[in-house]
Amino acid sequence: MGLLANLTLVFVAGFITALATGIGALPFFLVERVSDRWNVALWGLASGIMVSASLFGLxxxxxxxxxxxxxxxxxxxxxxxxxxxxxxISGLEVSPKRYEQADFRKLLLILGILTVHSFPEGVAIGVSFADLNLDGGFSLLGFSVPLLAIFMTIAISIHNIPEGVAISIPLQSMGVSKWRMVWWAVFSSLPQPIGAVIAFYFVRIAREFLPFGFGFAAGAMIYLVLSEFIPEALELGKAVPGGGRAELVSGLVVGVLIMVPLAFI
Known part of the structure; x- marks a missing residue:
């Protein structure tokens, strides 16, 4: 496979994770709101998956x-x-309901903010594909895909679902239509496939930087969990009996168990 084919596959993997963010908006087609209990569990699940993928994989x-x-x-x-x-991005608040009326400069600002927010996830995906079509890996559509890349793509996708829920909650309160909620949830993660391609290309042309790349992705993921995912879960848990700790721990445990096989590959 040539470089273009490899880059295309990495982009598709990143795009899949972006689409997964839209899944977070789908429950609002069936219910008025997603319970805080389920939100806490989902953030716990995402946290367990991301930390495990970083430790066992990256x-x-x-x-x-x-x-x-x-x-x-x-x-x-x-x-x-x-x-x-x-x-x-601290102190910068962009109302998705106003995206449609935004001029070109405003859209560039919005995309810039989202790029900063989503870039670490994209880097993790791109670095995990470093050994694409090299020795070993899982045969997929003519590619030899590293199992780490498969696990990481799944991990980021699962992480993006509760993020999609978090994005959709304020959109629903502002009267944004359900399908537009799905669109803006996906849009918020579109920088991920771009970051994935950039990171993959870099580690492929500069293999000596590969250990730095793995460390970079792991550091970003773990710190995101500690600084964003867990605090978000605990904040939501305030409205749940017991502070939502049982739901958070349960989600963490399930997330770790999902990723345990990665430690034995």
Missing amino acids: ISEGLANGTPAELGVGLAAGVVLVVVSHRI
Whole structure:
């Protein structure tokens, strides 16, 4: 397979994760609201999956391809990316209901904010495809796809579902139609396939930076869980008996169990 075919597959994987965000809006076709209990469990599930994928997959691969020091530098860089991203978008609120009336400059601003927010997930997908069509892997449509890439694509997709729910809740309250809720949920994650392609291309042309890449993706993912996913779950849990801790822990455990096979590949 040529480079263009590889890049296309990586883009498709990233696009699948973006589409998964739209799934978070689908429950609103059936119910008026998704209960806080289910939201807490979903955030817990996403957290367990992301941490496990980082530990069992990205960090493990990073150590296999480089030194602990190289991995550590990558981890630190990933954390810095998320911290800087949070500072950039802190205080910036963009109302999705106004997207349709936004001029070109406003749309560029919106896309920029979403890119900053979604880029770490896209990087994780792209780095996980580093060994695409190299030794080993799972045969898929003529490609030899690393199992880590399959796990990571599934992990990011599952993570995006509760994010889609979180995006859809305020949209529904503002009277946005259900299908437009699905569209804007997907739109919020469209930078992910772009980030995936950029990260994949970089680690393929500069293989010596692969351990840094794995560390970078893992650091960003783990810090996102600690700084965003868990706090979001705990905030939602305030309205649930017991603070939602049982639902959060249950989701975490299920997420870890889903990803345990990755540790034995």
